[in-house]
Amino acid sequence: MAVTLKDVATLAGVSVKTVSNVVNGYAFVKAENRRRVEEALAATGYRPNMGARNLRRGRTGFIALVVPELSIPYFGELAGLVIAAAQRQDWSVLIEETRGTRDRERDSLASLGPHLVDGAIVSPEALAADDLTQHDPGIPLVLLGEHAMNAPIDHVAIDNVLAARTAVGHLVDIGRRRIAAIGQHPRRGTAAQRLAGYRAALTDAGLQQPAELVVPALNYHRKEGAAAMAQLMRLRRPPDAVFCFNDLLAAGALRTAAEHGLRVPADIAIVGFDNNEESAYSLPSLTTIAPDKAAIADTAVDLIRRRVAGDAAFPPQDIQTPFALEIRESTIGSAPAIPR
Amino acid sequence: MAVTLKDVATLAGVSVKTVSNVVNGYAFVKAENRRRVEEALAATGYRPNMGARNLRRGRTGFIALVVPELSIPYFGELAGLVIAAAQRQDWSVLIEETRGTRDRERDSLASLGPHLVDGAIVSPEALAADDLTQHDPGIPLVLLGEHAMNAPIDHVAIDNVLAARTAVGHLVDIGRRRIAAIGQHPRRGTAAQRLAGYRAALTDAGLQQPAELVVPALNYHRKEGAAAMAQLMRLRRPPDAVFCFNDLLAAGALRTAAEHGLRVPADIAIVGFDNNEESAYSLPSLTTIAPDKAAIADTAVDLIRRRVAGDAAFPPQDIQTPFALEIRESTIGSAPAIPR
């Protein structure tokens, strides 16, 4: 069994509370006793029981990170950065997976609470705004990506509309005229924003927007991207460029294009979103929107820190983090095509 | 403040313990009272305070997962599976990143303990065997991948030697004669095992083993794979196949091969290890060793469960989980080569 304050106290010949005082740096402890206690602490290798301390103090030392799936590279990379940022504030990170279902997202939020974590960083996918206002978890929340329309909740994300507009603008700049979009989604807020940016860019360029060029995707996985691309290629007039709402969709699209004997970008240019590490190594490498993930992680953790510190009363923040367009072979065409 | 058992008890007009009994599914509660309590539970939206429950039960409700980097697809995928398996045992998962340094791995282990987590699943990279015996964390540990030579610690992994031998055997089967290996590492145990399997397969086939065909890699990232491949291609007699010790190295190698105008697999075949999701979509798709990651996660969590439950101090387990050779385009050559 673990060493408790009592064990240390017995060994040092003082009361439990005096040991507690030493551990917590209380000033008024006689030098002699302090020395004895410190010796006993070292000898026993005492570690405070976090559960008990939390119970008494109402603090936990944990924050939760709620994401759809860690196996999605974007979230894996983000999780690593959140863990690093949290560690700097002496927080450990508890990770929950929702697999993108609304029920699981709601369950996760409901199961969180002041007794478990000090705050939570949530990357919702299917969550509705009222799910958040309904069940107040009683701890500071920071939303990533999605913006909860009405709920007064902190929010960190890049400007999805502008980012999408930038990506599609780049396709226009390299001369594409039939530009498709993959990733439309009925409930995902970011999907709507990226679609809006896509449309804005087409409008800017005075291009038509045939409905057939916008393909939905329910899951943003490679498989869906491949299927969507196949659908586009069955059109009477296929597109000459595709804007995918994330890099996984783009990876699938890339694969399908190759299977159909299309040259990328000569026949069809492809742009992604997220800048997964793998996208710099695909064949061809993928032009993509690169959000500053470290900035997202740092900002989110810092918001929780400030809320917990108790200035609680500042208004809900809506923070935009920087992004960049990473131009690679899938649009500029110097790709080292795989020889036959 | 959160709802407690007391609040529910007051509302239902019964004792705290009766509410506790209902919550925990104790059989002997009068139907009438059970109904009243359940109503009160629903009305108040009661959630048990995990800290208090665990304090009482002598468990923390957490297990730790210690991995090098979540942004490495293998660990991202594994983490998701561990979280799922842990959830089935009412455990939340605390994730620590070590970034593969021995110091960080040691620190992580030292900071763990019975006060924080009930057990830990550790995927060591640079850790030496005595680091484990030195600092007994006082909780059940399960090692993944690496085998701690002397320490009596549970261990879950595939048979790395056999897997490597199978992979390289496949290269032999398709007629390759100069087979290189990328990923040699001075301290990583799995590297040694995979190298042993590689050598065994070459010996089986009666092939020579020139030293120049074994290339080290300190980090198993795409970049290292690309560099190693470039090195191989500078040889007077380059290899006609490469066995990479993980899929990331293979992804880098694939990229470099294409950049140098080599056809995969016609000019050079490539095999990876881990079966990252992305490897099914690369161009060409990657032949690789596919460990049963779900089996690894389930087995590891179950071992911890048994140890924690365990009056039964059973001897340290050394469990081998299944794997399969996933044959794809990078060796069998029906790749949809990207047209120029």
Next chain:
DNA sequence: CATCGTTGATACAACGTTGTAAAGACGGCC
């Protein structure tokens, strides 16, 4: 000398939960 403030140490209660034991209610049996 009485009083006061400072320093140092401790006992006790409390956080929310559950295990233990004991007490109460009920029916069936002799």
Next chain:
DNA sequence: GGCCGTCTTTACAACGTTGTATCAACGATG
């Protein structure tokens, strides 16, 4: 009617920690 066993509920203590109140010793002050 008395006794026993089964069902049902409750009071109490305990998990390890810390905040509050209390107490004791001491020197300084009036």
